[in-house]
Amino acid sequence: xxxxxxxxxxxxxxxxxxxxxxxxxxxxxxxxxxxxxxxxxxxxxxxxxxxxxxxxxxxxxxxxxxxxxxxxxxxxxxxxxxxxxxxxxxxxxxxxxxxxxxxxxxxxxxxxxxxxxxxxxxxxxxxxxxxxxxxxxxxxxxxxxxxxxxxxxxxxxxxxxxxxxxxxxxxxxxxxxxxxxxxxxxxxxxxxxxxxxxxxxxxxxxxxxxxxxxxxxxxxxxxxxxxxxxxxxxxxxxxxxxxxxxxxxxxxxxxxxxxxxxxxxxxxxxxxxxxxxxxxxxxxx
Amino acid sequence: xxxxxxxxxxxxxxxxxxxxxxxxxxxxxxxxxxxxxxxxxxxxxxxxxxxxxxxxxxxxxxxxxxxxxxxxxxxxxxxxxxxxxxxxxxxxxxxxxxxxxxxxxxxxxxxxxxxxxxxxxxxxxxxxxxxxxxxxxxxxxxxxxxxxxxxxxxxxxxxxxxxxxxxxxxxxxxxxxxxxxxxxxxxxxxxxxxxxxxxxxxxxxxxxxxxxxxxxxxxxxxxxxxxxxxxxxxxxxxxxxxxxxxxxxxxxxxxxxxxxxxxxxxxxxxxxxxxxxxxxxxxxxxxxxxxxxxxxxxx
Amino acid sequence: xxxxxxxxxxxxxxxxxxxxxxxxxxxxxxxxxxxxxxxxxxxxxxxxxxxxxxxxxxxxxxxxxxxxxxxxxxxxxxxxxxxxxxxxxxxxxxxxxxxxxxxxxxxxxxxxxxxxxxxxxxxxxxxxxxxxxxxxxxxxxxxxxxxxxxxxxxxxxxxxxxxxxxxxxxxxxxxxxxxxxxxxxxxxxxxxxxxxxxxxxxxxxxxxxxxxxxxxxxxxxxxxxxxxxxxxxxxxxxxxxxxxxxxxxxxxxxxxxxxxxxxxxxxxxxxxxxxxxxx
Numbered sequence: 001x002x003x004x005x006x007x008x009x010x011x012x013x014x015x016x017x018x019x020x021x022x023x024x025x026x027x028x029x030x031x032x033x034x035x036x037x038x039x040x041x042x043x044x045x046x047x048x049x050x051x052x053x054x055x056x057x058x059x060x061x062x063x064x065x066x067x068x069x070x071x072x073x074x075x076x077x078x079x080x081x082x083x084x085x086x087x088x089x090x091x092x093x094x095x096x097x098x099x100x101x102x103x104x105x106x107x108x109x110x111x112x113x114x115x116x117x118x119x120x121x122x123x124x125x126x127x128x129x130x131x132x133x134x135x136x137x138x139x140x141x142x143x144x145x146x147x148x149x150x151x152x153x154x155x156x157x158x159x160x161x162x163x164x165x166x167x168x169x170x171x172x173x174x175x176x177x178x179x180x181x182x183x184x185x186x187x188x189x190x191x192x193x194x195x196x197x198x199x200x201x202x203x204x205x206x207x208x209x210x211x212x213x214x215x216x217x218x219x220x221x222x223x224x225x226x227x228x229x230x231x232x233x234x235x236x237x238x239x240x241x242x243x244x245x246x247x248x249x250x251x252x253x254x255x256x257x258x259x260x261x262x263x264x265x266x267x268x269x270x271x272x273x274x275x276x277x278x279x280x281x282x283x284x285x
Numbered sequence: 286x287x288x289x290x291x292x293x294x295x296x297x298x299x300x301x302x303x304x305x306x307x308x309x310x311x312x313x314x315x316x317x318x319x320x321x322x323x324x325x326x327x328x329x330x331x332x333x334x335x336x337x338x339x340x341x342x343x344x345x346x347x348x349x350x351x352x353x354x355x356x357x358x359x360x361x362x363x364x365x366x367x368x369x370x371x372x373x374x375x376x377x378x379x380x381x382x383x384x385x386x387x388x389x390x391x392x393x394x395x396x397x398x399x400x401x402x403x404x405x406x407x408x409x410x411x412x413x414x415x416x417x418x419x420x421x422x423x424x425x426x427x428x429x430x431x432x433x434x435x436x437x438x439x440x441x442x443x444x445x446x447x448x449x450x451x452x453x454x455x456x457x458x459x460x461x462x463x464x465x466x467x468x469x470x471x472x473x474x475x476x477x478x479x480x481x482x483x484x485x486x487x488x489x490x491x492x493x494x495x496x497x498x499x500x501x502x503x504x505x506x507x508x509x510x511x512x513x514x515x516x517x518x519x520x521x522x523x524x525x526x527x528x529x530x531x532x533x534x535x536x537x538x539x540x541x542x543x544x545x546x547x548x549x550x551x552x553x554x555x556x557x558x559x560x561x562x563x564x565x566x567x568x569x570x571x572x573x574x575x576x577x578x579x580x581x582x583x584x
Numbered sequence: 585x586x587x588x589x590x591x592x593x594x595x596x597x598x599x600x601x602x603x604x605x606x607x608x609x610x611x612x613x614x615x616x617x618x619x620x621x622x623x624x625x626x627x628x629x630x631x632x633x634x635x636x637x638x639x640x641x642x643x644x645x646x647x648x649x650x651x652x653x654x655x656x657x658x659x660x661x662x663x664x665x666x667x668x669x670x671x672x673x674x675x676x677x678x679x680x681x682x683x684x685x686x687x688x689x690x691x692x693x694x695x696x697x698x699x700x701x702x703x704x705x706x707x708x709x710x711x712x713x714x715x716x717x718x719x720x721x722x723x724x725x726x727x728x729x730x731x732x733x734x735x736x737x738x739x740x741x742x743x744x745x746x747x748x749x750x751x752x753x754x755x756x757x758x759x760x761x762x763x764x765x766x767x768x769x770x771x772x773x774x775x776x777x778x779x780x781x782x783x784x785x786x787x788x789x790x791x792x793x794x795x796x797x798x799x800x801x802x803x804x805x806x807x808x809x810x811x812x813x814x815x816x817x818x819x820x821x822x823x824x825x826x827x828x829x830x831x832x833x834x835x836x837x838x839x840x841x842x843x844x845x846x847x848x849x850x851x852x853x854x855x856x857x858x859x860x861x862x863x
Binding site: 041042156185186187189190193194197212213214215216218219220238239242243252253254256257258259260261262263264265266267268269270 | 773838847853
Binding site for chain 2: 643646648671672676678680684687688690691693701706
């Protein structure tokens with residue numbers, strides 16, 4: 001049994017402004033090549049986990065405990081310079097909003113090849129060749145035209161493909177996908193999800209998939225961690241969490257999801273008792 | 286009966302009445318400092334006949350160019366000294382505030398009214414109205430403002446009325462552009478569509494829905510404009526195109542003081558300092574008011 | 585078969601783009617040959633992806649934008665070319681709830697003003713006291729704290745704002761309500777609350793509703809019938825149970841197939857419908 005790529009143990013993060021707990025004792029581990037879903041409603045803290053791993057926590061929050069072990073190394077105690085290098089080479093991000101994630105005043109080619117040239121030391125021609133290959137991998141039909149284009153000339157789905165290509169460019173060991181399909185139409189979403197899955201198996205990358213959508217997570221993740229109020233409520237194999245949830249909150253959340261195959265689904269909010277139980281659990285030390 | 290989860294309740298907070306607004310204004314340091322100084326000026330201007338120690342027009346050649354009270358050679362009773370004609374500098378500065386403030390308030394009010402009205406129309410109606418008004422603004426702004434004001438006053442003749450008119454006629458474009466932009470911005474908002482869906486008339490939407498949201502920008506601009514008006518008046522009186530040479534104005538005193546610099550620096554320093562402080566006060570007041578009156582910014 | 589309340593018959597909507605002095609005017613047809621019927625007391629879903637024209641259709645139904653062809657009728661009366669003044673008395677009866685409650689509430693009006701003004705304008709309430717009484721009653725019913733009345737929109741939570749928007753509309757006792765993507769972007773639990781609220785309200789007031797959404801699952805939860813819109817045309821319509829169980833058009837099938845359900849379905853990701861790869 002191989003060691004996990006990423007092991008987060010008892011991570012706690014507070015806001016420096018009002019001392020609110022953003023993450024509390026969060027533990028999760030991601031194995032090599034695994035897709036791990038981090039799911040929860042807004043404010044549960046799922047984006048914060050992604051930012052913590054990438055070393056991109058804002059100045060308004062502070063880590064108060066725990067460790068983030070990436071390939072055995074604790075990212076929280078690694079000095080800044082080597083941390084930057086490690087993260088840029090081994091961990092990548094697929095961001096949420098394809099509209100704003102790309103620089104509107106630069107052509108795609110520059111944005112795709114930046115990382116390659118900086119970290120791999122490739123020259124312009126070699127980097128361009130790699131970029132073209134990547135664009136082909138993400139099923140973009142006219143890669144040369146796309147390289148020459150500016151972001152606003154591409155559709156949302158296209159931009160997200162470019163961002164996925166950029167994420168896989170440096171062959172990272174781990175990719176954080178932060179709600180990558182939330183801003184997309186549902187048909188485009190399915191194509192993008194399929195693409196991420198294919199790229200992932202081809203490159204052997206592990207993926208942390210952050211989402212509020214239980215349906216998406218159920219369909220593409222091997223393992224799932226459900227958060228509420230900064231705490232882990234339930235964690236385990238996707239099949240188990242989705243089909244036989246243990247915690248009442250998980251069950252209530254699944255029942256609150258509308259489903260086109262069930263006319264009565266989607267009309268059951270989380271019951272008061274479940275909220276009360278969550279609150280009680282949250283107070284406990 | 287609808288069951289709802291009380292997850293999103295917030296704590297109690299005070300309401301927002303007119304008194305709350307007034308309180309918020311008075312608590313903002315910029316409003317207090319800027320507004321306080323302006324208030325002080327208003328008192329000076331209104332109470333000039335009683336507050337000024339001497340008659341500003343009274344000349345006494347023998348007492349020409351005496352220094353302010355804290356320097357050697359000062360004449361008692363002339364706190365800021367006298368100019369070359371023996372006129373009391375302090376009194377002239379106090380009386381000068383009358384002209385400055387009158388021009389500031391009236392001219393900026395007129396410019397704001399004219400510019401905002403046209404700006405609102407242009408931003409709301411779009412189409413031909415907008416095209417016409419925008420072209421007008423562009424042409425108007427092509428003229429160099431100070432030269433234009435000098436021209437206008439020179440043609441119409443000096444007097445406080447013509448200065449106010451000149452400033453208003455030139456500066457309305459500033460208001461028009463800003464108000465137009467902000468109106469267009471607000472007009473595309475969902476709450477405007479909501480108002481239309483309710484059935485409110487166009488005029489009502491413009492005045493009661495959009496204008497309150499344009500107001501903060503307008504307030505900041507008005508106070509800025511008041512500072513500008515004071516400066517323009519000073520420029521005009523500097524070149525001798527302001528009110529009659531008898532009435533003391535800060536610009537006139539600056540012009541005079543510049544020439545008499547070797548005789549007495551205080552003749553220049555006093556009005557210059559007042560001018561500087563006044564414009565600063567207007568800017569502070571405007572900025573403070575904008576923040577205090579804006580419920581969205583006051584989180 | 586319920587009697588028709590609001591009908592759009594074969595409407596076209598085009599947006600002409602004026603371009604300054606050199607008047608090249610390419611007109612783009614946002615809606616083409618669209619027919620939609622909303623009967624009394626029924627909830628109709630309008631579904632489509634981005635760019636399908638669903639928002640435009642909603643605005644056209646409410647006469648907030650003009651149609652370039654076709655006919656819109658309310659209670660049998662042709663309202664296609666009515667002026668703003670003539671539309672005014674009808675406006676109370678046809679209301680709109682938006683997706684973003686933050687944007688649809690005037691940031692500089694108090695909640696009290698936002699909910700009572702329309703009532704006074706349409707004389708649903710005779711004076712401020714009367715209006716306020718009705719407002720308080722509905723706030724209690726919607727589980728909104730009465731303290732909200734004195735506050736500004738930015739001081740409320742997202743769910744509270746959305747409920748205020750619904751309350752504002754409900755207080756006018758309209759016959760028809762257009763709900764434009766009102767639960768998109770809400771948490772699943774808040775979404776369920778809002779949908780419940782809407783359903784209860786619709787039942788109690790006998791409302792007819794047009795529910796615009798990109799999410800077919802949400803439409804299933806509260807709509808009786810559904811229209812599927814693609815690139816400005818209706819490609820399918822019918823009772824929800826029929827359309828969802830056995831969709832006739834390829835596009836509807838593709839839409840349904842693309843929705844990930846919260847259940848384990850190993851073949852879902854690889855199952856491709858008639859989806860086009862976006863180049």
